[in-house]
Amino acid sequence: MTAKVHRRKEFVNEMSPRNYNMGKRAAAVQDTRRRIVDAARALHIEHGIAATSWEDIAARAGVGVGTVYRHFRSLDELVPACGQVTMDAIALPQPSAAPRVFDGVEGRARIERLVAEAFSIYERGAPDLRVVRRERGVHPSVERAAEDLEASLAALIDAALEPFGVGEDERRVVRAMLDLGTWEALRAQGIAPAGAVSVVAQILAARLLAR
Secondary structure, three states: OOHHHHHHHHHHHHOOHHHHHHHHHHHHHHHHHHHHHHHHHHHHHHHOOOOOOHHHHHHHHOOOHHHHHHHOOOHHHHHHHHHHHHHHHHOOOOHHHHHHHOOOOOHHHHHHHHHHHHHHHHHHHHHHHHHHHHOOOOOHHHHHHHHHHHHHHHHHHHHHHHHHOOOHHHHHHHHHHOOHHHHHHHHHOOOOHHHHHHHHHHHHHHHHOOO
8 A cells, every 4th residue: 555545544533423413522521521510610600619509510501410520520510611611711820930920110109009900800700719718618629719919919019019128017018008808998989990900009108118
């Protein structure tokens, strides 16, 4: 058999109905899995993780309860799968990369950069982070998500404040001003994202730069 004929046979085999059908089935399985995860995440936001039943998830995803169980045998599989999608979307800054965020940035601009970085996390994932904060004890993966958020914020704060030489009390004030609750209160009052950053940066700059 010539090399040309051999390659043609391989191509035909790759395009055979069996391989095509297997590919369609694999895609359908992934689509169903994603719909289940999306449904679970939406219900977790609306009702909480602990209050969401498998029946609720199945109904929202448009599948049977048995299908949910085939994809996720327990919360130990479902909750981390939901959490992975959430954390990928939020894209927390890596603590080790925090100092680079402030390279070449000084004074008030440094404080504004800190607030912008923190508040952008909430812009990307506030609904999910509310669940993490409210139900961090429901599952170890939720606890880890809460710890990862705190680690990212702590690293950003430490890197931003390093030139100012602030003490622990001042650092706590900064952390409070960068809290999810602070961002939520400002946004609830109709303050736009850029305005929220500007307001908090002004308050912190007045406190830190006057020292």
